[in-house]
Amino acid sequence: MDNDDLRAILMFMLPALLFIILLLSKRKGKAKLPPSPPGLPLIGHFHLLGPLPHRAFHNISQRYGPLLRLSFGSKSCVLVSSPEIARQCLKINDASFLNHPHKTNLDYVTYDRSDIFMAPYGPFWKFMRKLFITQLLSPTTLHHHSPVRAQELKFFLHNLLKKADLGEEVNVGEEVALLAYNIVTTMAFRKRCSDVKSEGSQLVQVVKELIELGGKFNLADMGWLFKKLDLQGYRKILSTVRTKYDAIIERIIKEHEESRRTRRKDTHKEHEAERDLLDILLDIYENPNSEIRLTRENIKAFFLNIFGAGTDTSSLTVTWAMAELMNHPDIMEKARKEIDSVVGKERIVEESDIPNLPYVESIVKETFRLHPTGTMISRQATQECEVNGYVIPEKTSLIVNVWSIGRDPEYWEYPLEFRPERFMNEEGESEMSLKAQNFELLVFGAGRRMCPGVSLATKVVPTTLAAMIQCFQWKLPHEGDVDMEEKPGLGLPRANPLLCIPVPRPLPFLKL
Structure with a gap:
């Protein structure tokens, strides 16, 4: 082939090459990546x-x-x-965006994504979502368990009162977490985790470990060889802790199954008042005609979900709110006056009072804004x-x-300052619902995969905080402000414990 032939071929191919390049450039223009x-x-x-x-x-x-x-x-x-x-x-x-990405630790903790949080979008997830909304955390179920939450709140205040009488400082985070776990374990399977002899106490310790492990970064999530090498040794750790959880929750399930068999023999006994969340799940597990047959792993994964979302979220939010209030005593006093005017001084604040306490609600919203547990x-x-x-x-x-x-200054005025008033309108009402899709305050997510536990959290958090403000004056055991340092974790844990000294207010109902 001489030069003239080569030149002719190139002249013929050049337009085709230019056309291909133009197409590719247009395609690339359409597929413009961030x-x-x-x-x-x-x-x-x-x-x-x-x-x-x-x-x-x-x-x-x-x-x-x-x-x-x-x-x-x-x-x-x-x-x-x-x-x-x-x-x-x-x-x-x-x-x-209906799925969660694979996370090695979380996949293992949730029994290979067999829970509602990590499960891929599809028939199983839709069934579990419906189960959450219509049964497990429905308004009827939450109302049924409201006496449980009220009683646990009284136990919580009673414990604070004993420490106050001794002049002891209180680790606010630990005390509120214990309240949250007591509420969830009692609602779930009628066991108070604060009873050191019960399996509830053992269960809580193991769940804390699993939640902490679930929040840790695993190099395996970077792909390549990291996935096989397990350089951080998480496989053995996760296996050991989940085996402990398996043993405890399996004993609780079997105990419930035996109790259910006994109750079925007594046809004259009223069972509905004794039903807990595990009973609801076992009804579906045992029903051969259920739309979706639940497995043992589904039940175990569900309880990890409700422990993670129902305890850590609540206790961390209340703790952060108290830390902010200790640094802003004027805001705490304003909230106390609101509670006294609405509730009075003859009884403990109740969940039904919260809609009439807009300033307390605004404190919770401002805490969620600055310290979102998710x-x-x-x-x-x-x-x-x-x-x-x-x-x-x-x-x-x-x-x-x-x-x-x-913290976006385009949406929030003075974004780094704790100002509950930003959620109050001129009529003194609290604005911006936590349940709605307000994208400036994405506390519980949005869309179809929004957290289904929002109803429980919006009852427990403001009621607990209001009761603490109502029943006690709070002092710091040291000079200066409370630090606002964070530490790594699946939620948003404080780097240092919040230590306060409760001083009982002279309220007739607040007695040992």
Whole structure:
């Protein structure tokens, strides 16, 4: 082939090549990916993370923008840090983000995603969601267990009163967590975890370990060889702790099954008043005609869900609220006056009082804004979609930084200050429902995968906080303010315990 032949071939191919390049450039233009900060080979943006990912992500967004594409090993994700873009992801494109990404530790803790939190969107998840809303945490069930919560609140205040009479300082986080666990274990299977001889106490300790393990970062989630090497040794640790949990919960289930057989023999006995959450699940487990047949693993995973969402969320929020109130005594006093005017001084505040305590509700909302126990919402794209003009490819993980959104100065005036009044309108009513899809305050998520435990949390948290304010004056055992440092964890735990000294108020009902 001479030069003239080669030139002729090139002249023929050149238009075709230009046409292909033009098509590719147009396709690339359509598939415009979100901007990405500079990364490193192999590890991507892993070096930008720190012990507190929500803070690290916040700093990244402050520098590079509210919608970013990040990579961690072979995994890619999209980071969202503004209410408007969160709305596009979790409302407009809700159908594209119905699954949670695989997390090695959480997958194992939840029995290979056989719970409502991690289960993939589909018939099982829909069935469990319906079960939560219509039975397990329905208004009827919550009302049925309201005496349990009221009694546990009295036990809690009684314990604080004993320590107050001795002049002892109180670890607020531990005391409130014990209350939350007592409520959940009693609602779940009629066992108070504060009884050291009961399996409830053992169960709580193991659940705490599982929740902590579930929140730890596992290098296996970066893909490649990390998945097989298990450099951090989590496989053995997870197996050991979950085996302990299995043994305890299995004994509780078998005990319930035996009790149910005994009750069935007594046809004259009223059973409904004794039914707890485990009874509801066992009814479905034993029903051959159930739409979905639950397994033992489903039941065990459910209780891990309700322990994680129903105890840590509540206790951490109340603790953060108390920490803020200790630094803002004027706000605490204003709340106390509201409680005294509405409830009076002859009885303990009740769940039914909360709608009439808008300032207390606003304190809770402001605590959720600054200290969200779910710092980030994690999802995975099940199909390609467009967000804010950018294409999000299928299987891309989504991280919505709730902690960062709560500090967005475009939506919040003086975002770093604790100001419950921001949620009050001119009529003195509390605005912005925690149950609605207000993307400036994404406390319980949004869309179809919004947390189903919101009804329980919105009863326990404000009532507990109001009772603590109503019944005691609180003092610090040291000079200065309470620190607001955080530490790593699945929720948003405090780095240092909140230690306070309760001083009983002269209320007729507050007696040992």
